[in-house]
Amino acid sequence: MAAGGCFPAAVLLVLVLSSTATAAAAQQVKSSQVWSLLRLRRLLGHPPVLASWTNNTDPCSGDPSPSLTVVCYGDGVTQLHIAGGDGSLPLSPSFSIDSFFTTLTRLPNLKVLSLSSLGLWGSLPGHKLARLSSLEILNLSSNFLSGPLPGELSSLVELQSLILDHNMFSGEVPTGLGQLSRLAVVSARNNSLSGELPESLANLEGLRVLAFSGNNLSGGLPDLTGLTNLQVLDVGDNHLGPDFPKLGKKVATVVLRNNTFTGGLPADVTSYHLLQKLDISHNRFVGPFLPALLSLPSIRHLDIAGNRFTGLLFSNLSCNDGLEFVDFSFNLLTGSLPACLAGESVSNNVSYLMNCLSDLAQPQHPYSFCRTQALAVGVIPTRPRKGSSRKAAVVASVTAAAMVAAAFLVLLGLFTLRKLSKRNARMKPPRRLVEHASNGYPSKLLSDASEPPTPTESSQFPPKLHGFLMITAIHLLSRPCP
Ligand SMILES: *[C@@H]1O[C@H](CO)[C@@H](O)[C@H](O)[C@H]1NC(C)=O
Ligand SMILES: *[C@@H]1O[C@H](CO)[C@@H](O)[C@H](O)[C@H]1NC(C)=O
Numbered sequence: 027m028a029a030g031g032c033f034p035a036a037v038l039l040v041l042v043l044s045s046t047a048t049a050a051a052a053q054q055v056k057s058s059q060v061w062s063l064l065r066l067r068r069l070l071g072h073p074p075v076l077a078s079w080t081n082n083t084d085p086c087s088g089d090p091s092p093s094l095t096v097v098c099y100g101d102g103v104t105q106l107h108i109a110g111g112d113g114s115l116p117l118s119p120s121f122s123i124d125s126f127f128t129t130l131t132r133l134p135n136l137k138v139l140s141l142s143s144l145g146l147w148g149s150l151p152g153h154k155l156a157r158l159s160s161l162e163i164l165n166l167s168s169n170f171l172s173g174p175l176p177g178e179l180s181s182l183v184e185l186q187s188l189i190l191d192h193n194m195f196s197g198e199v200p201t202g203l204g205q206l207s208r209l210a211v212v213s214a215r216n217n218s219l220s221g222e223l224p225e226s227l228a229n230l231e232g233l234r235v236l237a238f239s240g241n242n243l244s245g246g247l248p249d250l251t252g253l254t255n256l257q258v259l260d261v262g263d264n265h266l267g268p269d270f271p272k273l274g275k276k277v278a279t280v281v282l283r284n285n286t287f288t289g290g291l292p293a294d295v296t297s298y299h300l301l302q303k304l305d306i307s308h309n310r311f312v313g314p315f316l317p318a319l320l321s322l323p324s325i326r327h328l329d330i331a332g333n334r335f336t337g338l339l340f341s342n343l344s345c346n347d348g349l350e351f352v353d354f355s356f357n358l359l360t361g362s363l364p365a366c367l368a369g370e371s372v373s374n375n376v377s378y379l380m381n382c383l384s385d386l387a388q389p390q391h392p393y394s395f396c397r398t399q400a401l402a403v404g405v406i407p408t409r410p411r412k413g414s415s416r417k418a419a420v421v422a423s424v425t426a427a428a429m430v431a432a433a434f435l436v437l438l439g440l441f442t443l444r445k446l447s448k449r450n451a452r453m454k455p456p457r458r459l460v461e462h463a464s465n466g467y468p469s470k471l472l473s474d475a476s477e478p479p480t481p482t483e484s485s486q487f488p489p490k491l492h493g494f495l496m497i498t499a500i501h502l503l504s505r506p507c508p
Contacts, residue, residue, distance in 0.1 A: 204228070250272055
């Protein structure tokens with residue numbers, strides 16, 4: 027019974043002692059770091075979100091909220107999260123990003139720094155940022171930061187998330203990011219970054235999210251096959267291309283919309299069992315649509331609009347039950363809309379405008395349009411290669427020109443003979459000849475009669491030269507007989 031009486035007292039004593047210790051520690055934090063926090067507030071122009079920080083309260087002891095969280099541990103601030111309001115304006119012209127980061131370096135224990143929608147403007151001072159060497163999460167989204175991404179980012183070796191969305195950063199993505207072996211999230215959507223994404227990103231084995239949509243990036247993507255944890259690739263609204271990126275098989279979201287990707291989809295897309303969202307709309311993809319995409323086990327959102335996918339759809343194709351959104355619009359598909367896309371759960375979010383499908387609930391082109399366009403697509407030259415193959419192309423075009431000229435002479439000879447025998451018969455160019463010539467892909471005619479040409483065969487014949495020769499031929503052929 028005695029122990030029973032003592033025990034609560036002992037607990038109470040410990041509690042009192044420890045809370046005194048905590049208070050003392052907080053006091054220390056306060057004395058060493060609160061000054062810096064208050065200075066940050068002043069540099070930020072006293073934003074409303076920091077109104078709760080008064081001279082007499084301890085910022086560390088405030089309740090965390092979505093717009094303001096300060097976590098202190100031991101002798102320092104370890105997390106600082108401040109989110110200003112939507113539609114924030116740039117801070118006054120007297121704001122100095124340099125002074126701001128100087129003050130931040132007085133909080134060297136920061137692991138999480140999230141400062142969004144605060145009107146920060148200017149160029150990130152790399153050498154000061156580098157001193158925040160404990161940073162694991164850096165989120166500076168929705169500010170007005172500009173200039174290059176500093177190369178010094180590569181010295182933040184603990185960094186796991188780098189989020190710089192909705193700023194005005196320009197220049198190239200620094201190669202050094204590839205050294206940050208813990209990076210899981212890299213996101214710089216809606217900036218003005220240019221150039222190619224560095225190959226070094228392919229080293230980041232832990233990467234889960236790679237998001238650079240809405241920049242001016244160009245060129246191909248690094249080979250990302252080795253990034254077996256990559257779940258989100260979002261690089262829409264850039265100038266990337268031409269080949270569909272090489273990806274690990276765990277991807278869940280692939281957004282390539284509004285770029286210059288061309289060629290066909292690689293067959294292994296149909297083995298991405300975790301793929302939920304595929305948006306490859308508004309590119310220059312050609313070749314057969316892969317109906318297996320509709321039945322991928324995780325697929326929910328499929329957007330291939332605004333390409334030149336061809337192929338015959340059947341009403342009995344199967345779809346994944348989870349499909350929520352499908353857009354096939356502005357392609358060259360023929361056949362019937364799969365019945366599984368007409369079901370109640372999904373049909374409101376299915377768009378197939380302007381193909382050549384037999385289902386006319388949404389406006390379609392006539393079948394002949396898709397056929398003609400598909401033939402044209404079939405002879406689009408593969409992308410030019412550098413060096414020797416360019417020479418080969420010149421040689422091929424000279425040879426081709428000679429062959430066409432010879433063929434033309436033979437044709438002319440035949441024509442004259444024919445005219446002599448059938449004086450009154452007027453020979454008109456066949457309709458298809460004209461159609462193709464007007465498409466600018468007249469070389470197709472040469473092989474139309476036999477097998478369809480493979481793209482490499484036809485790519486040896488520059489279409490413009492052919493077009494010129496054939497149009498000349500058509501003109502000569504259709505001239506009235508003297
Ligand atoms: C807080 O302290 C600063 C300087 O230490 C002083 O200028 C300011 O007036 C104080 N504010 C309040 C509300 O006491
Ligand atoms: C970055 O901060 C913004 C604003 O607080 C937030 O909406 C966003 O989710 C954060 N990003 C990440 C990846 O945590």
